[in-house]
Amino acid sequence: MPIYNAPTDDLQFVLHDVLNISASDVAGFADLDREFTQAILDEAGKLASDVLAPLNASGDQEGCGFENGVVTTPKGFKEAFERLKEGAWPGIDMPEAYGGQEMPVVLGTAVGELFSAANQSFTMYHGLTHGAASAILAHGTAQQKDTYLPKMVSCEWTGTMNLTEPHCGTDLGLMRSKAVPQDDGSYQISGQKIFISAGDHDLSDNVIHLVLAKIPDGPDGIKGVSLFIVPKFLVKDDGSLGARNGVSVGNIETKMGIHGNATCVMNYDGATGYLLGEPHKGMRAMFTMMNEARLGVAMQGLAQAEAAYQNAVAYAKDRLQGRAVTGAENPDGPADPLIVHPDIRRALMDQKSFVEGARAFLLWGAEMIDRAHRADDSAADGMISLLTPVLKGFLTDQGFDMTVQAQQVFGGHGYIEEHGMSQFVRDARIAMIYEGANGVQALDLVGRKLAQDGGKYVMAFFEMVKDFCKTHGEDAAMAEFIAPLKTASKHLQSAGMYFMQNGMKNPNHALAGSYDFMHLFGHVCLGLMWARMAKAAQQALAEGRGNAAFYEAKLTTARFYMSRRLPATALHLSRIESGADPVMTLPADAF
The missing domain is CATH 1.20.120 (Four Helix Bundle (Hemerythrin (Met), subunit A))
Structure with missing residues (x-):
């Protein structure tokens, strides 16, 4: 079974030696001294290494189940999700007013890397919930925030984002899902969405879907798209769950990777939805979630590369193959370990230099988000906007390449499922595609962000x-x-x-x-x-x-x-x- 050890020393180096966060003038950073962040990262690391990582391979092999319209997660996921909730990890950087711990994003990002590296499929369930909650926090009414955020921050309820339809992916102006206004101020949502990560499962009591749809007689194309809150179960005035809404799972996808996360086809058949934000301004609200998700996906590229690299290093030190060209380095054994060979060293140094550089880049980006939001710094906000497509595109492209290099260190054993390297490659591959394929990230960078x-x-x-x-x-x-x-x-x-x-x-x-x-x-x-x-x-x-x-x-x-x-x-x-x-x-x- 693959290993995973939380790289807390390196995270501490970036947070304190490089970013010097505790000396920052950003609100809340002064509390992040070395002792405090070490305690947080140690606890997160234990959960990642002891609970989540052991479920990674088994979750990949078992996958999610779908029978009679009901989606189930792999064995052990429910118990692990309860452990996650008990530690209040999902709300680490969410507002205290809704049950969060209100830590800076930079610390939440450091913790997120540990969880994602240990088990990407599992981490997506609460990661997507965080993004949906952020969109409601930024664009919701006071009533919407009070209704949904406490349960979402605790992950008693989870959340999703619903953009893609069978006939349109990036070009959302072609969307066909409809939202018909009702007399009580709600909307009747009809349509089909595909590729919905964590679209349904057995980990939470309710799933809060954020769904893009068009209100009839609105503007054509993307300007006519609105965003709606569509709960799996309707919520009563007292906050308890009511009737099942008109949303169902049509199927779960059979995928190359992230088998432990349920990627669903979602059918909306006159489901009750509630407008989030302004009519016809759905993309503005959705981008709150998408920009956060893009940084989360950048983290996935780094995280899978880190996990794969750790296993490649262990194998290269243990596997005996050939002799060093400069003379035997293991003279008492039948051969030298792989790590003596220059090409193996080259592959490992490629991986090490990427992983550690990418970690610093990602945490620097998270620090800019904190500076933008906590210090109202428009320069930081503009800089992270510019760098978001670079983070997402470059870190996921390179992260995938590094998982392949790690697999290569294993030779033929890397191609055998028993060693687990295939999973890192397969799980990393999706990060180059979702939340805006990397070609789209490049177009966004050159076509929009440079001239901003x-x-x-x-x-x-x-x-x-x-x-x-x-x-x-x-x-x-x-x-x-x-x-x-x-x-x-x-x-x-x-x-x-x-x-x-x-x-x-x-x-x-x-x-x-x-x-x-x-x-x-x-x-x-x-x-x-x-x-x-x-x-x-x-x-x-x-x-x-x-x-x-x-x-x-x-x-x-x-x-x-x-x-x-x-x-x-x-x-x-x-x-x-x-x-x-x-x-x-x-x-x-x-x-």
């Missing part, structure tokens, strides 16, 4: 990198990290300039390079994270703090990323500057 507020935030990003390089440019110990970061940042700026000079004449020049731009941007972000981590490690060593071997390993890994991974920016820039012609010239009928 006149390019204010991408220019602020360039200035941030420039300031970091200038601040540490005279530090000889930082030279090996600053020089490659400068080069990569220049590549990113050159790509942006190419879009400005050519995209207006022919938009395809920008869109054909959008995917490469997203990856180029992602590498620069990880380069910045590794430069910041290198500086933090040097400072800790100079002050004699903590475990010297841990900080030395950070510096070695930073050097690897700068020399072996960050140069990919040159390749991406070359592709971008080739323009649209190599992509678009071949006639459609020649494919």
